Amino acid sequence: MKKMMISFALMAFVGIVAAAETQYMMDGDGVEYIVVDKAPEHCEPGKKYKVDCNLCSCLSEKDLACTRRKCVPHPVKQDIAWGPFWKHGDPCPANKEFYSECNKCQCGPDGKTAVCTLKACVRPAV
Numbered sequence: 001m002k003k004m005m006i007s008f009a010l011m012a013f014v015g016i017v018a019a020a021e022t023q024y025m026m027d028g029d030g031v032e033y034i035v036v037d038k039a040p041e042h043c044e045p046g047k048k049y050k051v052d053c054n055l056c057s058c059l060s061e062k063d064l065a066c067t068r069r070k071c072v073p074h075p076v077k078q079d080i081a082w083g084p085f086w087k088h089g090d091p092c093p094a095n096k097e098f099y100s101e102c103n104k105c106q107c108g109p110d111g112k113t114a115v116c117t118l119k120a121c122v123r124p125a126v
Helices: 002-019
Strands: 023-026 032-036 048-051 054-060 063-066 097-100 103-107 114-116
Touching: 048 063, 097 114
Parallel strands: 032 048
Antiparallel strands: 023 032, 048 054, 054 063, 097 103, 103 114
16 A cells, blocks of 8 residues: 555656646757756756856756856836926926826925925836
């Protein structure tokens, strides 16, 4: 019974490993890289790997030589509220929130003064 349970567990593990799909990428020179999330502890000599933004070559089973680029995460596109540029003295909706470019503002009761956040705004691409 114990052997049967071990055999079943081993078969399930092999099934899970086999189900994991290997991803590949090809560079401009036609060199194929295996895409992985992190550098493998063991690799197949001669194989090439892509780890994040770095390219690696397996020199021996435990020796992976990689480029050392600083990988930056891809920016997440965000919907940014945007309004016309407001300057002190311009009319604004009394006691209401509004946007001056990407900055959130609160208009005063007089409709001419406001307090705003002070973010550096980069106009979104159209």
